[in-house]
Amino acid sequence: MKYYVPSPLISFPIWNNAAASWGGLDASLTWVNSGEHIYATNESRGNTVAWTGVTRKKGTVQDPPTPCVGGFFATGQVEVVINWTSVSSYTTAQKQGVAAHEFGHALGLAHNTSSPIKLMYPYDSNRHSAGVTTPQSDDKAGINALY
Numbered sequence: 001m002k003y004y005v006p007s008p009l010i011s012f013p014i015w016n017n018a019a020a021s022w023g024g025l026d027a028s029l030t031w032v033n034s035g036e037h038i039y040a041t042n043e044s045r046g047n048t049v050a051w052t053g054v055t056r057k058k059g060t061v062q063d064p065p066t067p068c069v070g071g072f073f074a075t076g077q078v079e080v081v082i083n084w085t086s087v088s089s090y091t092t093a094q095k096q097g098v099a100a101h102e103f104g105h106a107l108g109l110a111h112n113t114s115s116p117i118k119l120m121y122p123y124d125s126n127r128h129s130a131g132v133t134t135p136q137s138d139d140k141a142g143i144n145a146l147y
C-alpha cells in the first residue's frame, strides 16, 4: 500500500515512523508523492470531535462512529487523520501509536478488544496504560491473514 503525507507537515515524521512500525509484513507501507492509496494528514479539530485519529473515505468530512472505524476502505483510497489538538499532551511515541492504529484500519483491520491490549484496541487511554504504541504480534498476524 502506498501512502502520501503532504509536506511540510508537523505530523510527517510521525506518519513515517508509524508506517515503519508495520514493516516486515506481507503488506508493506511505502511512501510515495503521488498515486497513493492512503492520504495521511493532521487536522486541528479541538474538542469538536471525539476522536484523536480517524480513518475515512478520502474527501469526506463526516465522522464515523466513535472512536473510529475501519476495514471498509481497504481496496479504495482512504485518508488517515490525527486530530492534532487532542493529542497535544501525548508523547511522540503515543502520537505515533495513533498514526499506526489508523494505518491498521487503512490496511483493513477492525478494532480488537481481546486481551492483552493490542494496537487495534479502540481507546488510546488503555493502549497508553499498557504501553502499546506499535503493532503487536496479533495485529501483525491480522495483516498477514488479510494479504
Ligand SMILES: [Zn+2]
Pocket: 067, 068, 069, 101, 105, 111, 121, 122
Ligand atoms: Zn480505531
